[in-house]
Amino acid sequence: MAITIKDVARLADVAPSTVSRVIANNPRISEKTKKKVREAMTELGYHPNFIARSLANQSTQVLGLVMPGSTSTFSQNPFFPTVLRGLSEGAHKEQYALQMSTGQTEEEIYEGIVQMVQGGRVDGIVLLYSRVEDRVMNYLRERDFPFVMIGKPYKYAEEITHVDNDNFRATKEVTEHLLNLGHTCIGFIGGDLNLVVTVERLLGYEKALGEAGLELHDDYIIHEEFLREGGREAINELMQLEEPPTALVVADDLMALGVLNTLDEMGITVPDDISIVSFNNVLLAEMSRPPLTSVDINIFKLGNEAAKNLIQKIKDPLEPVKRIIVPHCIVERQSCTRKR
Template identity: 45%
Template sequence: MGVTIKDVAKKANVSPSTVSRVLADSPKISEKTKQHVRKVIDELGYHANLNARSLVRKRTQTIGIVLKNSDKEALHSTFAPEVLRGISAICSKYGYSIRLTTGESEEEIFQDVEKMVQGKQVDGIIVLYSKRTDHVVPYLVEREFPFVIIGKPAKYTNEISYVDNDNIQAAMDATNYLIEKCHKRIAFISDDPTYEVAQKRLIGYKQAMQMNHLDVPNEYIHHLKNNYDEGYRLVKKLMSLPEPPTGIVVTDDFNALIVLSVLHELNFNVPNDVSLISFNNSVIADVTYPKLTSVDIQIYQLGFETTQLLIKQLNEPEHTKKSVIIHSVIEERNSCKSLCNHQPK
């Protein structure tokens, strides 16, 4: 016969209900008690009967994940795989499974969310993006369904739990990094501008330039959706300007890889001719030549904290909704050069 909750409770000298609350990570249980009970659980080799728990609590023990693109497109980005790793770590710890949306369009993704909610296929949902024109979040708010967003909500800011970076500050930091190296002509390339993160980073870039009394020509601001041909046309146009940039802020490592490749094809050297700083600090940044200086937004931690927040909501319905801001830091590598002893003409 397998180890039961009563066996764990007896050895830990606590009540069975306390063991159940520890398994649910209830905030009503002290951290000291949690550590003690978890140690006993490990010693006895107790494994929760998830099916039985689900039936009793009317739970699926499954969390829905809403991707911002189709699963094929999203999983080829530098963001989704790492954030899913953080989500999976907490789901594994508390015995939850994951269900990804599989639609190829926004409408299909929305229909998938409707199936999750109306079919009671998941206990809660994590939305991996924030977008002003999105239909998923208003639907979840209307249904009063448990969910958390990665990214500051475009609406319902005081009503929704979310985990995010300070993207305005992160973009200011990236731009100031180049400014401190005496770059004055700095371009900005982001991904899809319909998402809040792209808009916030553009604001941060502009603020840093304006605070340093530097011009921001319209020709210096572009958007790129992970497409090499589009990137080739964009970079060629940018570097053909009468005053081409000496530095470029790119808000995603994958797009930065495209920019780096095009610059090489056009016979521009990074960092001698152009400096690049990107975002996400993914494995891409560490394997390019030269290696990319990149803003580490701690993607794994974004997924980790978001899932913890959602599970607390599920286990403690009265849990106060809140936001969590994850700090970002610049990981310096070899793609940026100082011009302080050699100002461009």
Template identity: 50%
Template sequence: MSVTIKDVAKKAKVAPSTVSRVISDSPRISQQTKEKVRLAMTELGYHPNYHARSLVNQSTRTLGVIMPSSPKGAFQNPFFSEVLRGITAKASVDKFGLYLSTGQSDDEIYDDVQQMVFSRRIDGIILLYSKMNDRIIPFLLKEKFPFVLVGRPADQFHEQVYYVNNDNFKAAKMVTEYLLLLGHKRIGFIGGELDQIVTVDHQRGYESALEHSDISVNKKYLIYNNEGVLEDSQESLIELMAHKPSPTALVVADDLMALSVLRLLNEMGLRVPEDMSIVSFNNIMLSQLTLPPLTTVDIHIYELGFIGTEKLINMINQKEQENETIIPYRFIKRQTCKKQNI
């Protein structure tokens, strides 16, 4: 015969309603009483039926996680596995399950989000990308559905959207200034997808640093990786290096692309950092295992996922909080940058 809440209440010498409140972690119950009830639950082998409770409370205890389209690029990039690790850690602490949504196209993702919202199969959404003119954010705002963005929203949604982000403009400006201090004047930029907000912020920071040093932005030094992996953009890199004069340094949008750049430069017979300096973003584990180890910006990916999930759970529980949380970054100097001989 299965153990019931009444059995737990009898053993703990409390009311059944107190056991119910302990299960939902109510702040109205003292820590001492919670420990007594939980001990009784353990001794009796009682396990709460969260599915039944969710039907009563009209809550699914499930969060939707929306990956960007082009899953080939997304799943190859360690950024997403690390941000998911942070999301999973916080969701587990608060006893939320996860529903992962991916799609081959923006239309597929939009349709999936609509189904999740209208069917109420989830309590809230974590959006792992931010694009210009994307339909998902306006839709979620219109439906007044809880969601948090990992990234920066477009300017028109800045006050309405809860989000967690790095200051990508400032970080890109800083790494470009670092290359300038090393004596580099011809600095290329390899960005992500053109319609991604993070690409916009990276390029703005890069251009701002050049302009403050009275260096004109050379449009021929700009490459955008629209396929998720740089292998599909190697022709653009070859054209960039064939341009005369060619860059002596590169600011690359993320470490995964930087690894491809290192390989392609090696195939061209160019040495890093002797012939080309490279700085990147994300500080994935592989960045310290490359030859040479990659100079990069640690954006604390795990924290982005963990704190983004915390913000979403706070929204679901209707707790007051700031709509914006900025995670600090850390510049990690390794061995892919070298002072330029003048």
């Protein structure tokens, strides 16, 4: 005979409605009561029927995740598995599952999100990026569908809950770090200019140079994909200049790895010939040769906060709009030295 909520309630000496609230992790139930009910569930071998609960509540207990590009990009850049761990942990705490978009093109991704929303497959959406122009964001706003963004919205920032770093400030700080080491010819390798994170980091770099009284050289600014190949292409272009930079701000560790590999093939030594600072502080920054000075943006926390705040918004549509800024720090390693 199947164990029911009533059986659990009887053993825990609480009302069946209390058991339901414990299963739903209702914050109004005390930790003492939750512990007692969960012990009763374990003793009886009771497992909640989440499908039945979802049907009754008209809820899927699923969060949709939207990537900034194809799944191949997701699999190559360590940023995404790390942010996914944070999202997964945040969702698991509230007994939510995750469903990723799987399109290979922007059109396929957009159509996939429309199917997610209109098919009632998810309760809310996390955008793992912020674009200058984005059909998905516009669609979600028009439908008043719960969503949060990882990154600062280019538009409607006061209307959209988002989790972000202060990318302007972080890039200004690392550029100043290179300036303090005596470098005046500093290049910038950024990602897609349609991504707000690229725009914010470029502005921080430009601000630091401006405050130092240095002229901005357009030839020193290259934009490529956040991939190792992007770093390779960018550094090939920069090193062909008549006066190449002596230091670089690279917007992503994976791109920086491509830069390091290519410089090694050219016989150019880091940091003796050129200093490099990058972003994300993923494991490959520590494992590269030389180990990279990198900005730790706490990727895990970005994902965790995004999941937590989306679930709050789903549970309470009147939850106020929030801007959550995750702190960053510069982790100094061996890829920078004083200009000689």
